[in-house]
Amino acid sequence: MKTAARVFALLTILSLVLAACVAPVAAPAAPAEVAAPAEAAPAEAAPAEGAAAAVPAPAGKNGMPVVGLVMKSLANEFFKTMEEGAVAYQQGRGDFTLIPVGMNSETDIDTQISAVENFIVQDVDLICLAPADSVGLVAPAKKAIDAGITVVNFDVKLDDKALTEAGLQDLVFVGPDNEEGAYLAGVALAEALGEGGKVVIIEGNPGADNATMRKNGFVRAAEEFGLEVLESTTAHWETEEANTLMTNLITKYPDMQGVMAANDSMALGVVKAIEAAGLTGQIQVVGFDNIGAVQELIKEGKMLATIDQFGPMLATMCVETGFRMINGEDITGWSKTPVQLVTAETLK
């Protein structure tokens, strides 16, 4: 048992080391690292923003400004990319401190609420909030604003009704138009299939706001272009579930021509199901998020299109918007971030 206990101790140390690796990024080590602004923005900057010089950092309450970044699940590739974009941006500039906080799962609101509360206690200068629940995070946001912290909402918009009730109807939102993005994907599919094309919609988690908006965009495109929606059902954002669901849907609707998947993870499963059924090329698939694996499929012609909402830039843009506000600019409402259709053409 002694050796066994030693092995166990080793494993424990190992996991602690692992844990240390994922610890939040603190302030940069030396101010000397303040680099040229040009280097700061990631190379593949969003077209709308261009390579504009970075907004100057405002004076913080206690010296260097502190930014709290409340993210959704970092297990999700999309948010992970976004977080990495923000960290790279912060390291490039070095004139502010960034504290990113992720969640354990897509639905874990408590972590986010606690994160906001902790930021209030730490008296940060700016909170960038990507809410997991569009109603549930309104109250914490209100609390932060009352405590004199600038709050900018990004990624998913907080609920309008709840904001109005809290007197925050003018809260700034930085984010893509999910509905518009899905609509663009839907249009791409409609153009490929022509009027009367038979499609199914694979939805995200029931109740999630971006899932609802994407579904709405797909439905709007289908209505405008006369696509027939055979079925609209959820695969909970998951590859394996989407694969099983798609296999069964192919059996149910042998005449299916197109699929609109609310994210690329599900699109991957859908494409595999089509391949397994030997229908590659006969059923067109569009997705959302523009993850690496899907880019491959689009290049191979196994998938028609996906939507890029420039995830890496989203948090960065939110931070910049916040800085402008602290610097005195008068910004209100929704500053839309770009969404772009990605097809074999654009990937060339």
Place this chain on the structure above:
Amino acid sequence: MSTQVTSAPERESSQARRTTYFLLREAGIGIALLLIIVFFSVFAPRFASLANLSNILTQISINTVIAVGMTFVILLGGIDLSVGAVLALCTVVAGLTMTSTAFPEPVAIGLAVLASLAVGSAAGLFNGFVAERWKIHSFIVTLGMLNIARGAALQISGSRTIFSFPAGFNQFGTQTILGVPVIFVIALTLVFLGRFVLVRTVFGRIIYAIGNNEEAVRLSGHTPSFYKIAAFTITGLCVGVAAIMYMLRLNIASPILGVGFELNAIAAVVIGGTSMSGGKGSMIGTFLGACIIGVLNNGLLLLGMGDFARQMVTGFIIIFAVIIDTYRVRLSVQMAD
């Protein structure tokens, strides 16, 4: 002291008892599956077709393999909640190995398979060892492992989906043998292998015995800890196999897959008549349980039932299966009188 008066009827009744018991346990679940299949064949359009059958077989394969492993720990009265997360970790490790350019393709594939099996087994070994060494309920240990494995998978992969496996590997996943999908062949092989181990080997015998009465086994000169740790390791090994099957089926490896797989596997085992308190159950039952879940999932969709209704029906079936189980327990108690 034995008199003919008592022993003769007793013999008859024990025969009748065993028949009833067999019907309730093994055959009961098979008949239930058959009824469900007949129902869908009649009412669900396109259910009864070779292509659909082949789809169902593919769909149940991964859950079947995990459930085979889960059967071992549940027979011991334990549980493994970490299977889904460990599966994700296995795919990530195997995926990175397979896409590594350091090795020629066939070697990379071989190493990836070995890596998946090794990671799965190591996680299982850890679960079993910690549970036994410190006498912690496996529920807690594997809950911890769930988080460790998930975190490790995310850390190693940087939250990214891994893809672009060698074409040979990807194609193998869609192969069929005499019309049967290859991943189902793997699953079925594991079912029969598992059954062989449980029914025909000393190891399996002791697993059942520990599940029924660990202390009696210990006092009979065995070391239950060894068998319990081994059972968890087997579960991990099965998860390693399932991870490779997942990669064959979907051609991706991802740190976020497999959420809720543990619940599906537990459901298959329980529907298959294995008692959560251990000691009673069978591998064939587990397989039939996985079939029932898969057939329901497929048939209800073809029937036109919505997501939420499907989820509810599956829930009722699980509860129904456990109710049947309590009748079985009651029956055996009555028999004892």
Place this chain on the structure above:
Amino acid sequence: MAPILQLRGVTKRFPGVIALEEIDLDIEPGEVHILVGENGAGKSSLVKVLCGIYTRDEGEILYQGQPYNPQRTQDALHAGIRVVYQEFNLLPYLSVAENIFFEKLPTKHGLVDYKKLNQDAEAVLKEVGLDVAPTSRVELLGVAQTQLIEIAKAISTESKVLFLDEPTATLTPREISRLFDIIRRLRQRGVTIIYISHRLQETFEIGDRVTVLRNGRKVDTLPMADVTVADLVRMMVGKKMGEEYPFDTTVAPGAEIFRVNNLVIKHGGAPLGFGVRAGELLGIAGLVGSGRTETMRAIFGADKRIAGDLVLNGQPLRVESPRDAVQAGLSMLTEDRKQQGLILDMPCYVNISLTDLAAVSRSGVLNHAAEVTAAEGLVDELSIRTSSVDKWVRFLSGGNQQKVVLAKWLFRGPQVLIFDEPTRGIDVGAKYEIYMLLWALAKAGKAIIIVSSDLPELLGICHRILVFSNWAISGEVERPDFSQERILELAYQNYVQTEAAPA
């Protein structure tokens, strides 16, 4: 006086088995009526019919002259008929008082009136002579005290008929005599007691009349004064038995083969040691809680020991776990066969082969045929009554279950066999068979250690008796010097100076 309970032609059938056949029985009010019979004779079924767990198939029951047809246990309780079971039905985390009055807690404004509850409980506890606080939790009490609480519960509900099922199985002699005092007091109050026991000797101390059951039928009902133990045994078994305890003087023990030296199992405990010879039956006597079982478990490696060496055939023996012990040729039949000896929900053959699976397997794969053949051989040898070796052990009677435990160890072929309470809870006929088996083993040169609370049993079958007292061996008595008084004196010896004997 008219009988309080009258049974006429009561019959209860189960599929393929007749549990009770045409039972006619009159129970007089205020008598202690003894019910004896082998396991499976119908005693339990009779109790269950009378307290509403089973409904009879035929026949008539009159209770206080009125037809009595209990459908549920509540019906029986309302009528004033109550059973104190072998396995107690108390709620361990509640107080003594709450348990006693659980079915009818006194309330005040809808809340439990604890003041009244505890006062009432104190009165009832006094009546049964139990000196515990009404507020103490039941889980902290000993077996004897728990049983008295069951009886207190019966008194509190003013039961008219009380069934006591094996009440003395786990009690020490002192506790038994206290229980008998309480039974006598209840009898004076007019409570009718139906008393079920395997310990025939003690029933003579307390019983007024006795009814013997065999194979579901009543053999006879007689005044206790008119019968002897031998008569009862004959009626139960259905044939005359030679002697209650066999002792074969022709078997002389050989050389010492197993020895325990300087064994310490409790911190600060005195080291103890003893040896046992080939072909010897060594008895271990002592009060319950005197460390007998713990010593045996430590020798077998089932529990940790602080110090101690074992020697087998002159060689030092390393035993850290039961596995080591079994491989060295030791075996232990535990006190609690259901919890520790058997796998109830598995077939007989599985239980039998468990001690030596290597013998019935090759490279880890079982040879089913070999296993069944071996099990069948032992079932025949020990005349275990079962329809087949496939039958679950749960469905065998207590005596046959104990024989399965024995069979599983014989399958291993050990040199030293430790038996902890080998005949507890099993009927007279099976007991005798087990004694004969012990002797057969002795003749085959095995060393046998028997722990038993049944002193006449040890006196009847052993060559030598070691007496434990307060976690030490207080003496050793050879067969020529056997006397009950001497052994009891040794058993109490170590409690005299230090503390009182365990209650």
